[in-house]
Amino acid sequence: MQFIGIEIGNNSTHAVILDLDTADILAEASVSHSWIEGLPTGYREQNPTQWIEATDKVLRDCLSQQGIDKKQIAAIGISGPKRGLVILDEENRIIRPTKLAGDLSVKNQSEEISRAFGGAPGMLELIGQAPGIDSAAAECLWLKQHEPYHFQRIATLLSVQDFIAYWLTGERATEPGSASCTGLFDIRERKWSAEVCDFIDPKLGELLPTICASDQPRGLLRNSLASEWGLSELVQVGAGSASPLHSALAAGCVDDGSVAIDLGTNGTIIGIGAEPVIDLRDEMIPLCSATGSWIAMANSPNTSLAPEVLKRHYGWSSFEYEKMVSSVPPGADGLLLLPYFAPETVPRLLEGCGVLHGITPANFTPAHLARATAEGVVLGLSYAMSRLRDLGFDPPEVRLSGSGANSPVMRQLLADALGTNVVPLISRQEPAIGAAMQAAVSFFQQCGESLGFEEICSYLVSGNSDQCCEANAENHELYLDLMARQQYLVDTLQPAGFL
Numbered sequence: 001m002q003f004i005g006i007e008i009g010n011n012s013t014h015a016v017i018l019d020l021d022t023a024d025i026l027a028e029a030s031v032s033h034s035w036i037e038g039l040p041t042g043y044r045e046q047n048p049t050q051w052i053e054a055t056d057k058v059l060r061d062c063l064s065q066q067g068i069d070k071k072q073i074a075a076i077g078i079s080g081p082k083r084g085l086v087i088l089d090e091e092n093r094i095i096r097p098t099k100l101a102g103d104l105s106v107k108n109q110s111e112e113i114s115r116a117f118g119g120a121p122g123m124l125e126l127i128g129q130a131p132g133i134d135s136a137a138a139e140c141l142w143l144k145q146h147e148p149y150h151f152q153r154i155a156t157l158l159s160v161q162d163f164i165a166y167w168l169t170g171e172r173a174t175e176p177g178s179a180s181c182t183g184l185f186d187i188r189e190r191k192w193s194a195e196v197c198d199f200i201d202p203k204l205g206e207l208l209p210t211i212c213a214s215d216q217p218r219g220l221l222r223n224s225l226a227s228e229w230g231l232s233e234l235v236q237v238g239a240g241s242a243s244p245l246h247s248a249l250a251a252g253c254v255d256d257g258s259v260a261i262d263l264g265t266n267g268t269i270i271g272i273g274a275e276p277v278i279d280l281r282d283e284m285i286p287l288c289s290a291t292g293s294w295i296a297m298a299n300s301p302n303t304s305l306a307p308e309v310l311k312r313h314y315g316w317s318s319f320e321y322e323k324m325v326s327s328v329p330p331g332a333d334g335l336l337l338l339p340y341f342a343p344e345t346v347p348r349l350l351e352g353c354g355v356l357h358g359i360t361p362a363n364f365t366p367a368h369l370a371r372a373t374a375e376g377v378v379l380g381l382s383y384a385m386s387r388l389r390d391l392g393f394d395p396p397e398v399r400l401s402g403s404g405a406n407s408p409v410m411r412q413l414l415a416d417a418l419g420t421n422v423v424p425l426i427s428r429q430e431p432a433i434g435a436a437m438q439a440a441v442s443f444f445q446q447c448g449e450s451l452g453f454e455e456i457c458s459y460l461v462s463g464n465s466d467q468c469c470e471a472n473a474e475n476h477e478l479y480l481d482l483m484a485r486q487q488y489l490v491d492t493l494q495p496a497g498f499l
Contacts, residue, residue: 221236
């Protein structure tokens with residue numbers, strides 16, 4: 001049996017065909033997206049119609065590749081960005097473009113909602129999370145205040161993945177993982193929050209889709225699309241979810257207490273819980289998972305950005321950068337970097353900047369800067385891991401994926417900083433694959449077969465034990481001290497307006 005996974009990303013749409021019998025990726029294709037130009041500063045928007053066109057193209061490309069038997073395609077899964085709201089009128093026409101990650105236009109509305117319920121503590125008590133400027137809740141209030149004509153025309157609000165699923169099936173619904181990314185959802189009760197919805201507008205709750213289970217299919221592929229693509233009319237479309245949640249599934253992170261780190265474009269750490277994982281300090285982001293459980297998550301764009309800034313400055317290749325890192329002892333002879341070149345979630349810094357501390361004539365060298373940059377990044381992830389430990393996590397190992405997982409230097413640095421074994425994964429971990437896995441589980445359950453998420457992960461996801469890195473106890477103690485020092489600087493400089 002074969003399953004299609006589609007990821008609608010901020011910059012492109014990517015699709016894969018996963019063969020469940022051989023655990024192979026048989027085909028894949030990508031199409032780039034374009035951003036709407038000429039918008040005011042702080043706006044980042046795209047036209048949703050291009051996602052339909054991109055989905056059609058990548059599916060046609062995949063299905064036309066050599067060796068693909070269309071009769072073997074059983075289901076399609078869709079992954080979408082964590083932020084993205086598609087607004088439809090009564091005739092299912094798109095009312096306006098969609099705001100995506102990086103759009104800061106709804107900042108005031110986010111703060112207004114938070115104040116109405118007592119700030120972050122009140123929001124955590126009410127719905128289990130404190131939505132920020134990337135929430136659909138803030139966007140709905142912005143739309144009502146700034147584009148009231150558009151707001152009055154709304155008949156349906158859908159996430160990006162739910163919008164594509166609607167186009168594929170004609171069924172409008174969502175699942176808890178996607179819904180928990182909106183700021184309109186009570187993650188403890190797994191239902192829309194009447195209080196938050198009513199504060200924005202009394203009719204808002206009527207515009208939101210029905211909540212369905214993550215392991216149940218959305219529906220069957222529309223006959224017209226099945227005919228165009230040469231697929232069976234019995235092909236199912238899975239529930240779908242947000243990309244970070246599908247990445248966690250593709251990394252095999254489904255068991256209670258498991259932790260995975262993705263060292264890709266955005267450094268992401270995710271812990272899985274059998275119960276809601278609520279961080280009362282509002283640092284780890286609590287969400288529902290794509291598999292029926294809960295997660296605590298933190299994103300760190302500086303994980304990849306900080307090393308890239310340094311490599312670009314010196315003209316280093318990745319190999320040269322890592323060679324420099326390895327040439328300096330742990331601790332960089334006292335040089336410490338706060339690598340916050342972009343806004344950070346853990347620690348929560350909406351407007352960050354880099355700070356270099358502890359400069360001496362002996363350590364102010366390119367090699368020391370390289371070491372301090374690498375350590376600054378892993379210390380941030382180590383702090384996130386300490387927050388997970390405070391929330392009850394104690395994993396025997398951390399699964400590692402993304403391009404950074406290929407670096408022996410980064411693997412060992414992470415193991416030493418986290419104080420636990422770090423195991424890179426052999427199998428590919430990306431949202432499109434997680435979407436295909438989710439669709440496969442729902443397909444077999446509909447067929448009466450008891451394939452669960454744990455079983456499919458045990459079959460498709462494998463770690464590379466030969467490249468497992470164990471923590472060096474002496475280095476771990478050093479990095480615990482450095483992490484405390486880094487956080488002290490953050491706690492001191494940020495309130496004073498210097499960070």
